[in-house]
Amino acid sequence: MSSSVPVILMILAAVALAVTGQVLVKQGMNALGAVQFSAGLLSAYGRIFTSPLVLAGTVSYTLSILFWIYALSRVDLSFAYPFLALSYVLVIIASWLLLGEQIPPLRWIGLAVICAGILIVSRSS
Numbered sequence: 001m002s003s004s005v006p007v008i009l010m011i012l013a014a015v016a017l018a019v020t021g022q023v024l025v026k027q028g029m030n031a032l033g034a035v036q037f038s039a040g041l042l043s044a045y046g047r048i049f050t051s052p053l054v055l056a057g058t059v060s061y062t063l064s065i066l067f068w069i070y071a072l073s074r075v076d077l078s079f080a081y082p083f084l085a086l087s088y089v090l091v092i093i094a095s096w097l098l099l100g101e102q103i104p105p106l107r108w109i110g111l112a113v114i115c116a117g118i119l120i121v122s123r124s125s
Helices: 007-032 041-048 052-072 077-098 105-122
Strands: none
Touching: 007 041, 007 052, 007 077, 052 077, 077 105
């Protein structure tokens, strides 16, 4: 990764990949249905991690970590970490748009508060 890439883009890429991972894992779990752990952990997790969507989500998480490490090598954790709150916002929006989940009004208000906090932090560099 080039050092000329703004660190904020690396942070946002890490967040986007983490959100993508969440959505893919959830879609994979929806496709699998309720996993029965009574047959044993190895059997249950073997079934889960052979799901293409769960595997894709795991890869997305891994890529997210690589972008995050890059960002942390260049900025303070106290600056970067609050941006992870964007993942809460984006996961709820993705759940609503892609998974058809119902989001109550109070949760939307909470997301607005999170966004305001992120905006304040982003202006503090």
